[in-house]
Amino acid sequence: MGILGNFVVLEGIDGSGTSTQIELLKGRFGSRNSEGGMPVLYATAEPGAGELGRLIRRALRGELSLLPETLARLFAADRGEHLYGPGGLVERAGRGELVVCDRYVPSSLVYQGLECGEELPRTLNSPFPAPELIVFFDLDPRIAAERIRDRKEREIYEYLDFQIRVRDRYLSLLPGFRAQGSTVVQIDASRNQAEVAGQLWAVLENMPILKG
Ligand code: TYD
Numbered sequence: 723m724g725i726l727g728n729f730v731v732l733e734g735i736d737g738s739g740t741s742t743q744i745e746l747l748k749g750r751f752g753s754r755n756s757e758g759g760m761p762v763l764y765a766t767a768e769p770g771a772g773e774l775g776r777l778i779r780r781a782l783r784g785e786l787s788l789l790p791e792t793l794a795r796l797f798a799a800d801r802g803e804h805l806y807g808p809g810g811l812v813e814r815a816g817r818g819e820l821v822v823c824d825r826y827v828p829s830s831l832v833y834q835g836l837e838c839g840e841e842l843p844r845t846l847n848s849p850f851p852a853p854e855l856i857v858f859f860d861l862d863p864r865i866a867a868e869r870i871r872d873r874k875e876r877e878i879y880e881y882l883d884f885q886i887r888v889r890d891r892y893l894s895l896l897p898g899f900r901a902q903g904s905t906v907v908q909i910d911a912s913r914n915q916a917e918v919a920g921q922l923w924a925v926l927e928n929m930p931i932l933k934g
Contacts, residue, residue, distance in 0.1 A: 734859030737866030
């Protein structure tokens, strides 16, 4: 599958701050859009907000016990809906919206890759387009663990030893994402929110959709 232009994916271990940065980005675009000249921002996340996403979140909370392979298939099914369903990412990016998604195929290759081996997530995700840009939020898993320590609910992957493996796997897969044609940028997610927002913005600004 080819590259989907205008499509940006934020990736990182749990607690690396991708969701926070998407919220900050919405604020930034909200004000800029009203000034005109900026593309519409479509900020979204996987797992999605629909029924499949809800089912996945139940499994992540441990309320539902599923085989890792089943979870890999559910993530891929949810992704297919997210991409191609009504108002989906392919349609939006195609009409010139800037689509920014919190997690995408790389999360499946990393997390499900660790859980059920490389082959199944690769096969399930091979039909999906690659993003124009992948931003990897790099953070020491020990710092991330501190950040998420006070969360009420702990999901099945939110343990330090697993997160250490998640980071290592991201780092080993990044060159492959580059080879498939995505621009891959690593940012230092240990900095404060404003600094990380600055790093992210500096990367986004270079995209053709924002350069005009
Ligand atoms: P996350 O973005 O961390 O959501 P929240 O902060 O709201 O809990 O994503 C939830 C978890 O889902 C995270 O541990 C990574 C995992 N995940 C996968 O294992 N595979 C995937 O394909 C995706 C999209 C997420």
